[in-house]
Amino acid sequence: MENDIEDAYEKTGFYxxxxxxxxxxxxxxxxxxxxxxxxxxxxxxxxxxxxxxxAVEQSAHAxxxxxxxxxxxxxxxLKAVCKxxxxxxxxxxxxxxxxEVFQTAFQQNKSALxxxxxxxxxKNEKNIxxxxxxxxxxxxxxxxxxxxxxxxxxxxxxxxxxxxxxxT
Numbered sequence: 001m002e003n004d005i006e007d008a009y010e011k012t013g014f015y016x017x018x019x020x021x022x023x024x025x026x027x028x029x030x031x032x033x034x035x036x037x038x039x040x041x042x043x044x045x046x047x048x049x050x051x052x053x054x055a056v057e058q059s060a061h062a063x064x065x066x067x068x069x070x071x072x073x074x075x076x077x078l079k080a081v082c083k084x085x086x087x088x089x090x091x092x093x094x095x096x097x098x099x100e101v102f103q104t105a106f107q108q109n110k111s112a113l114x115x116x117x118x119x120x121x122x123k124n125e126k127n128i129x130x131x132x133x134x135x136x137x138x139x140x141x142x143x144x145x146x147x148x149x150x151x152x153x154x155x156x157x158x159x160x161x162x163x164x165x166x167x168t
Contacts, residue, residue, distance in 0.1 A: 019040065021040055021041050021042045021045070022042045022044070022045070024045060024048065024050075024051065027041045027045050027051055028050070028051055028054050031051065031054050031055035031058060031062065032054050032057075032058055033058065034058065034059070035054075035055035035056060035057070035058035035059030035060075035061070035062035036055075036059055036061060036062055036065070037055075038051070038052065038055040038062045038065045038066070039065045043067070046065060046066060046067050046070075047066075047067040047069060047070060049070060049073065049075075049076070052066045052067075052070050052076055053075070053076055053079060056076055056079045056080050056083070057079060057083075059083075060079075060080045060081070060082075060083035060084035060087050061084070061087070062080075063076065063077070063080035063087050063090065064087075064090055071090070071091070071092060072092050072094075072095065074095060074098065074100075074101065077091050077092075077095050077101055078100065078101060078104055081101060081104050081105035081108060081112070082104050082108060083108070084108065084109065085104075085105035085106060085107070085108035085109030085110075085111070085112035086105075086109055086111060086112060086115070087105070088101070088102070088105040088112045088115040088116065089114075089115035091115075093117060096115065096116060096117040096120070097117035097119055097120060099120075102116050102117075102120050109140075110140070111140040
C-alpha cells in the first residue's frame with residue numbers, strides 16, 4: 001500500500017514527507033493522478049465537493065472514500081456510476097431509486113441491476129430482454145451474486161433462463 005501511495009505522489013512530484021492532507025491544491029493535484037489517494041486527505045477535504053469530484057473522475061472507487069454527505073450528491077454519484085456501474089451497490093437508497101442514476105449505472109454495466117432499488121428491479125424484471133441482457137450479462141450476474149442462482153433468477157425472463165440451463 002505504501003508503495004502505491006509513493007507511486008501516486010511521484011507522478012505529481014510530491015513525496016510522502018511533502019504531502020499535506022490539508023492543502024486543497026496539493027490534494028487535487030494528487031487525486032487527479034490517483035483518485036484513491038483521497039483516502040489520505042483530511043476529513044474536511046473528503047467533504048469538499050470539488051476535491052471528491054476530481055478523485056471520482058479519476059477513479060470511481062474514490063466514491064467509497066467520500067463523506068457520507070457527498071455520497072448523497074447526485075452529481076458525484078452520476079460521475080461514479082458512469083465510470084463503474086457496480087458502484088451503485090454503495091449508493092444511498094434514495095439515489096438507487098433515481099431513474100437517471102440507475103440508467104447511467106446500467107448503461108455502464110448491466111450487472112448494476114443486482115444493486116438497483118427493489119422498486120426499480122420490480123419495474124424492470126418483466127422487461128429484462130428489452131434492457132439488453134445477453135449470455136455474458138447473465139454470467140456476470142451469477143458471479144456478482146456469489147453464485148446465488150435464486151437471486152439471479154428473480155431478474156431473468158424465461159428466455160434468459162435458458163442460458164442458465166446451458167451453463168449448468
